Amino acid sequence: MPNEGGYIYVLTNPSFPEYVKIGYADNVDERVAQLNRSECTPFAFRIYATLHVTSRLADKQVHKLIDTFKPELHAKENVNGKLRVREFFAMSAAEAVEILTMIGSIYDERPQIYASSKDEQQEKKIATDAAIATERRSPFSFYKCGIRNGSKIVYIGDPSIVCYVTGEREISYNGEKTSLSALAKKLLKKSKGVQGTLYFTYEGEVLSALRKRLEDEGVYGQNDELTVTEGTPQENSHEAEEEILYFTMTKYDAKCRRTGKGYTLLKGSHISPTLKSSCRDDGKKLREKYAAIISSDFITLEDIYFSSSSTAAKFVSGSSVNGKLYWKTKDGVLLKDLLENDAR
Numbered sequence: 533m534p535n536e537g538g539y540i541y542v543l544t545n546p547s548f549p550e551y552v553k554i555g556y557a558d559n560v561d562e563r564v565a566q567l568n569r570s571e572c573t574p575f576a577f578r579i580y581a582t583l584h585v586t587s588r589l590a591d592k593q594v595h596k597l598i599d600t601f602k603p604e605l606h607a608k609e610n611v612n613g614k615l616r617v618r619e620f621f622a623m624s625a626a627e628a629v630e631i632l633t634m635i636g637s638i639y640d641e642r643p644q645i646y647a648s649s650k651d652e653q654q655e656k657k658i659a660t661d662a663a664i665a666t667e668r669r670s671p672f673s674f675y676k677c678g679i680r681n682g683s684k685i686v687y688i689g690d691p692s693i694v695c696y697v698t699g700e701r702e703i704s705y706n707g708e709k710t711s712l713s714a715l716a717k718k719l720l721k722k723s724k725g726v727q728g729t730l731y732f733t734y735e736g737e738v739l740s741a742l743r744k745r746l747e748d749e750g751v752y753g754q755n756d757e758l759t760v761t762e763g764t765p766q767e768n769s770h771e772a773e774e775e776i777l778y779f780t781m782t783k784y785d786a787k788c789r790r791t792g793k794g795y796t797l798l799k800g801s802h803i804s805p806t807l808k809s810s811c812r813d814d815g816k817k818l819r820e821k822y823a824a825i826i827s828s829d830f831i832t833l834e835d836i837y838f839s840s841s842s843t844a845a846k847f848v849s850g851s852s853v854n855g856k857l858y859w860k861t862k863d864g865v866l867l868k869d870l871l872e873n874d875a876r
Contacts (some may be wrong), residue, residue, distance in 0.1 A: 539582040540594055540635070542628040542643075543567070546575040550688065550730045550738040552628045554594055555578065556585070570809065580625040583632040583643040594635060622688045622738050635783045672712070672729050675700045675770050676753040677742055681837070685712075685732045685739075687719060689764040695732075696824055704825065707833045712739070777841075777850055777859040777867060786848045788841075788859060790867075795844045795855075797836045804850035805830045841867055 533839040541560045543553040557563035560582055568576045621628065632643040674683070674697045686799040687693035695705040695715065705715055712728025720726060729739035737745075746752035776870060777795075780784040786801035803826070807816060819826075841855025849858065856868035 536828070537584055537586040540585055540632060541579060541583075542581040542625055542632065543577045544580045544625050545577045545671060548620075550622055550704070550740060550743060552623060552625050553620050554628060556592075578648065579646050579667045581632060581643045581645045583636050584641050585639070622733060624689075627689075671701055672739065672743060673700050673753070677746055679733070679734055683734065685734055688731055688733055688738065689719065693719065694824065700750075704834055707825070709834075728732075754784060758840070775861070775870075776862060776867065780858050780860050780866075781849060784848050787842050788838075789835075790841075790859075790870075794837055794839045795841050795859075797838065797844050797847060799832055799835050801832045801848065803830050803848045806848075806850055808851035811846060811851050815850070815852065818843070818847055819850075 538556055538558040539560050540554065540556055541563070543555075543564065543574045545551075555563070560579055564579060576705070621776060628720050629643055629645060636642050674680075679697055681697050681699070683697045685695050685697060687695075695703040695710075698704045698709055701711060702709055703712060703715065704710075712732055714728070715728060716722075716728040716731040717724075718725045720731070727740065729743065732739050734742060739814075774788040776798075777788050777790050779788075779801075784804060786803060787798045788801075789796040789798060807819065822832075822836055825836070828834055833867050836847070838847065841859055842853065843855070845855040845858040856871065857866060859867040860871065
């Protein structure tokens with residue numbers, strides 16, 4: 533490499549294939565050697581591409597450019613209450629090179645791409661196989677990561693591709709239930725299975741990296757209690773007796789399933805397009821939370837679980853109401869009377 537100026541580099545590491553490291557160095561070989569002296573990663577960094585520049589802050593401009601269009605790709609974490617922004621980005625090396633090419637064209641420079649050695653290719657295969665094997669031994673759980681039903685999950689290849697958590701290992705995409713791996717396989721157009729957690733983020737953090745961080749902190753799996761909240765009901769809800777209830781206001785064709793655990797507003801229910809002044813902030817937040825699974829004509833696209841009948845009724849009517857008086861059986865018996873009979 534010429535001595536004049538320095539280089540923006542793109543580094544990869546099989547230890548975390550979902551990220552690339554983008555930075556600046558006067559001498560990239562020395563920088564990589566420095567990084568690889570650390571014993572914190574099982575595999576070594578390798579140079580994927582470099583771009584010759586004359587400014588030492590050129591990499592910061594690349595970071596700023598990425599943050600302008602896709603800020604969720606930038607690795608960030610809170611350490612002791614302080615935000616720590618790192619040089620890692622949740623994107624493929626090829627995507628990083630595209631950005632370098634765009635930057636370099638302004639200065640009539642082209643990035644240099646380095647071919648990987650057989651040893652590097654073997655390390656990548658070992659790391660990928662190990663990650664998949666780990667996932668198979670202990671499947672990823674949204675709940676164990678403290679991720680609630682209804683939470684937004686974003687595809688790293690295109691932030692406009694958004695899905696929502698509907699179960700411990702289940703997501704909803706375009707109104708259809710699927711899994712992370714199945715959706716990743718479809719989006720990547722792969723014929724073989726892939727590890728879905730490598731390709732989706734939650735609040736800006738790649739899911740596989742999130743799980744590893746929580747495991748390292750010893751807190752993975754300590755958030756299971758979060759599953760018993762508003763959201764999609766768990767599969768085991770059939771353990772309690774089920775009963776279909778109908779909304780008493782005829783202008784809203786809505787139904788819910790009453791179980792021993794709560795009330796599930798059924799897919800296809802018609803809800804109010806507006807929110808009344810009596811609807812408190814929590815009602816507004818629920819509408820915002822489930823906006824992605826409400827159609828333009830205000831029909832629910834998926835089942836939604838609520839812990840109380842009043843919350844379900846509030847969600848439907850857009851106003852603060854007593855659920856016991858707004859849900860009835862097919863025969864016209866009010867929920868209030870059903871509950872009184874149950875108590876006898």
